[in-house]
Amino acid sequence: MIEPVNQISLLKPDDWHLHLRDGKILKGVVSHTADVFSRAIIMPNLDPPVTTLNQAKEYKKRIVQSIPSGSSFSPLMTAYLTDNMSPDELERGFIEGIFQAAKLYPVNVTTNSSYGVTDLSKIDNIFETMERINMPLLIHGEVNDLNVDVFDREAVFIERHLKPLLRRFPSLKVVLEHITTIDAIDFVENNKCDIAATITPHHLHINRNAMFLGGLRSDFYCLPTAKREIHRIALRRAATSGKACFFLGTDSAPHTRKFKESSCGCAGIFNAPFALESYLTVFEEEQALDNFEAFASINGARFYGLPQNRESITLVKRDVSVPEMFDVGLEGDPNNFVKPFHSGETLKWSVLRD
Numbered sequence: 001m002i003e004p005v006n007q008i009s010l011l012k013p014d015d016w017h018l019h020l021r022d023g024k025i026l027k028g029v030v031s032h033t034a035d036v037f038s039r040a041i042i043m044p045n046l047d048p049p050v051t052t053l054n055q056a057k058e059y060k061k062r063i064v065q066s067i068p069s070g071s072s073f074s075p076l077m078t079a080y081l082t083d084n085m086s087p088d089e090l091e092r093g094f095i096e097g098i099f100q101a102a103k104l105y106p107v108n109v110t111t112n113s114s115y116g117v118t119d120l121s122k123i124d125n126i127f128e129t130m131e132r133i134n135m136p137l138l139i140h141g142e143v144n145d146l147n148v149d150v151f152d153r154e155a156v157f158i159e160r161h162l163k164p165l166l167r168r169f170p171s172l173k174v175v176l177e178h179i180t181t182i183d184a185i186d187f188v189e190n191n192k193c194d195i196a197a198t199i200t201p202h203h204l205h206i207n208r209n210a211m212f213l214g215g216l217r218s219d220f221y222c223l224p225t226a227k228r229e230i231h232r233i234a235l236r237r238a239a240t241s242g243k244a245c246f247f248l249g250t251d252s253a254p255h256t257r258k259f260k261e262s263s264c265g266c267a268g269i270f271n272a273p274f275a276l277e278s279y280l281t282v283f284e285e286e287q288a289l290d291n292f293e294a295f296a297s298i299n300g301a302r303f304y305g306l307p308q309n310r311e312s313i314t315l316v317k318r319d320v321s322v323p324e325m326f327d328v329g330l331e332g333d334p335n336n337f338v339k340p341f342h343s344g345e346t347l348k349w350s351v352l353r354d
């Protein structure tokens with residue numbers, strides 16, 4: 001009989017897709033990530049978005065000032081691509097190490113994407129530069145075509161935009177972010193090693209029914225939306241496979257109650273506080289604990305060409321209760337609280353803290 005595993009140690013993980021926001025809430029959310037992750041790719045979808053080198057430097061400063069003292073967490077900044085982004089500025093930012101990557105939001109596909117790209121072919125000069133300097137292009141892979149069913153928008157994006165893009169720029173280094181479908185898994189697996197994908201904890205735990213369980217539940221609404229159960233099962237297999245093209249990206253996206261509990265609730269799930277415990281639960285259920293370190297701590301760094309972290313982290317098999325809500329420092333008004341993923345649940349793994 002195989003002995004049950006009660007403890008797991010791994011190199012400190014990185015989060016390759018994170019929304020930290022700005023202003024007062026920043027401090028309230030960044031501590032959760034800085035607590036267990038070494039680095040994170042910071043998404044630039046502020047309003048207005050991070051489009052210039054100066055904005056990225058200033059935003060990075062504000063993030064660093066908000067990190068609890070003693071933490072060695074380091075934010076990796078990204079540029080938000082618009083129709084008017086200057087290729088020279090992007091290249092300079094990448095060479096100087098300010099921009100780690102650039103994020104492509106097709107216009108109006110998600111939260112704060114109204115400044116996004118209206119037509120991919122309009123920014124071929126940007127893609128040309130990125131391909132030449134080997135700068136990662138991070139893609140929100142959904143079409144903004146309202147005639148396409150919301151659950152098909154990722155698959156259609158791959159056919160309509162991503163494949164043609166890679167035919168024009170075959171050596172472009174691409175991360176297809178927060179994938180949700182078998183179509184995306186197949187696409188990434190069948191490509192060469194310059195295409196990778198991040199997978200969130202929530203897409204491993206929930207399918208689209210979660211949004212409609214006994215009523216309309218905006219807490220499970222994010223973009224891309226969770227899909228059918230067959231996709232969730234395939235995502236669990238992909239994430240836990242140990243394959244180098246899949247790595248951890250939480251897409252933790254905090255929105256306060258006020259904006260979630262509304263007739264037009266915002267897309268985004270705040271999973272930062274228990275992200276590792278959440279992922280590890282899935283790896284254990286899939287009997288793939290041995291592949292957790294590759295997914296959480298190795299594959300992403302390798303893809304980005306960054307060194308592996310040296311420190312390590314330990315999780316133990318011990319119940320942990322996830323709070324119903326987090327006060328993220330916005331004047332203590334419950335309307336300003338943020339509900340975490342797994343709110344009110346008990347998870348079976350905990351991070352060991354000294």
Ligand code: NCD
Nearest residue numbers: 019110111222223253267268
């Ligand atoms: C993200 C956000 O709120 O910034 N929302 C989400 O549902 N994932 C944006 C994004 O990554 O699409």
Ligand code: ZN
Nearest residue numbers: 017019043251
């Ligand atoms: Zn995101």
